[in-house]
Amino acid sequence: MIRTIALLITIAAASFGWTAEDGNPGSANEEFRYPKSEDVIVTIIDSFSVPTAQQILGLDYQEDDPYIVIMDNTANLIRGIVPNTGSEVWTMASPGNGNFSMCQTGAPDYTWYANSWNTSDIYRWEPDSRGWTVAFPNPAQTLGRGLAFDTESGCIWEADHAYGLHRIDESGNSTLYQPSWLLGAISGVSLFPYGDDLGIVIAYYDFYYFHFFSFDGASLDYIGEASAYVYNFTDSYGITYNPVTDTFYWSHEIYPSDRRIAELDYEFTTPSSLTPCTWADIKTAF
Secondary structure, eight states: OOOOOOOOOOOOOOOOOOOOTTSOOOOOOOSOOOOOOOSEEEEEEEEEOOTTOSOOOOEEEETTTTEEEEEETTTTEEEEEOTTTOOEEEEEEOOOSSOOOEEEOOTTTOOEEEOOSSSSEEEEEOTTSSSOEEEEEOTTGGGEEEEEEETTTTEEEEEETTTEEEEEETTSOEEEEOOSOOSSOEEEEEEEEETTEEEEEEEETTEEEEEEEEEOSSOEEEEEEEEOOOTTEEEEEEEEEETTTTEEEEEEEETTTEEEEEEEEEEEOOOTTSOOBOHHHHHHHO
16 A cells, blocks of 8 residues: 655645635635645546536446436536436435535445535435435534545545545444645545555645545555646536546536536556556556
8 A cells, every 4th residue: 555655735724714605615725835746647538517507516426327426506406417428317306505415325225415514414315215314413514525435334435625534434423534734625525446445535626636545444645646737727526436437527617607527537656666557457466
């Protein structure tokens, strides 16, 4: 496992005062030095819109059905769409009231979880229920943003826009992991395979930068950072992983109000003591 790599970065203090209609607390930091790591390369290989969506915030991916799931808070809907075309396949009502993201447990339960920046709860929807109910108090309170579900551990990972990442079991017990530095307010989180460990990537509201980590069940270790330059970029929101294509989907906005989802390919380059590899290379090795 790649262990923590030293990173020198200057970050000015940020304050988190107000929340916009996309959950952005308005905490952009314009004075930090960008990291110089070359550990991860991210490439945009496709970009598309969702014609029916009024807003595209948090993302999830349904493994059993090949659909990207988006949170459209403006319409109070969760939408299932076809990757790379944006065509809508299904919708379901969201809990309402400032929902940023959702995640699904997959088979056999197919339970959904969602959060809100206006309430301090995590919501649950189950197939035999008549709607959303409060599952448990949100450890991030109103600061929760992106959600992702780890089927191996049965835990939810939640991006806390101010403090880091919460790992939450389905009873609401949680652990907070705090990286020693953040570029600004975290907006999205996604999980992906990383050797014997769990790979984690986070996105930021105000930047097209991503930070990658590995989790061995106990500690969160830094892998590296990457950027995906977008002309006229304004905001970044959710990110999710497609295990079939081994790519990520990233929701963002382009000036003046072009809401897009980009498909991201990625590659791990390495320090001199390690062998360059992608996840495909790791799978081949086994």
